Amino acid sequence: MTSPAAANVVELTGIRKVFRQVLAPQEGPGMLARLFSRPPPAAAGAPGASRDEPGADAGGVEVLSDITLSIAHGEFVALQGTSGSGKSTLLHLLGLLDRPTAGTYRLLGRDVSGLTDDELSHLRNTALGFVFQSFYLVPYATALENVLLPGMYSGRPQAELRASALDLLSRVGLSDRVHFKPSNLSGGQQQRVAMARALLNGPALILADEPTGQLDSATSQEIMRLFAEVNAEGCAIVLVTHDEHVAAQAGRIIRLADGRITSDSLSPAS
Ligand SMILES: Nc1ncnc2c1ncn2[C@@H]1O[C@H](COP(=O)(O)OP(=O)(O)OP(=O)(O)O)[C@@H](O)[C@H]1O
Ligand SMILES: [Mg+2]
Secondary structure (H helix, E strand, O other): OOOOOOOOOEEEEEEEEEEEOOOOOOOOOHHHHHHOOOOOOOHOOOOOOOOOOOOOOOOOOOEEEEEEEEEEEOEEEEOOOOOOOHHHHHHHOOOOOOOEEEEEEEEEEEEEOOOOHHHHHHHHHHHEEEOOOOOOOOOOOOOOHHHHHHHHHHHHHHHHHHHHHHHHHHHOOOHHHHHHHHHOOEEEEHHHHHHEEEEEEEOEEEEEEEOOOOHHHHHHHHHHHHHHHHOOOOOEEEEOOOOHHHHHHOOEEEEEEEOEEEEEEEEEOO
């Protein structure tokens, strides 16, 4: 059961991830459905799903090895490492988008290994928020409709959700764009919509994979200011970045190499 009193939002113990075969990339057009809806029963063979059940054929590539890690409520962690070091794989595990091959993941004090896909979807959409380099907004939906996407999991009345979504859009500076579609918004504005969407259900943890990767430096700074504000209000953040300036804004920097944690330290700026 979820334990609100748990000291840590995340506790990983001895996590391993082995890909038994090369699969379609985790990210891509199917990501939106994976984020906000329950995976279909056939998902085990779908692109992006892993075929890595223990007991399957030996071999495969171990992309995460012996990851043991706790993240406290309200921490701001930057995750760094060279391309292929396993950052996105780790973020997907944290985001309940994939399951580890071995090890234990406790999210908000709750071991997630025995949860059904429905329970995982519910937990993902209530406890977590996601922000990605490529925004993952629904192209035919307005900014407001995009922000409302995780709302169905909240159990809150529609009118209240709509009021929250409008508040969040105002907070990210988009009051005058609520009925715009993503194609009529700049990259920075689209990322603001994604931030507002990540916040709709009041998550304990936001997972961000290169959220400033497609933005110029001024726009990146605006997005980082929003992350800092959200963090100051108590939301924990794990943010993957190649950018040292961005990483320096986190309180803690974890570095991965070849699927292992090689350093875990307080940021010099903190
Ligand atoms: N769906 C998949 N099927 C098979 N192997 C995968 C899959 N996704 C990732 N990998 C492998 O896992 C390793 C880690 O990939 P990952 O995407 O986590 O790296 P990353 O640190 O996020 O890299 P980048 O900085 O380029 O985004 C790579 O060797 C990659 O080839
Ligand atoms: Mg990656």
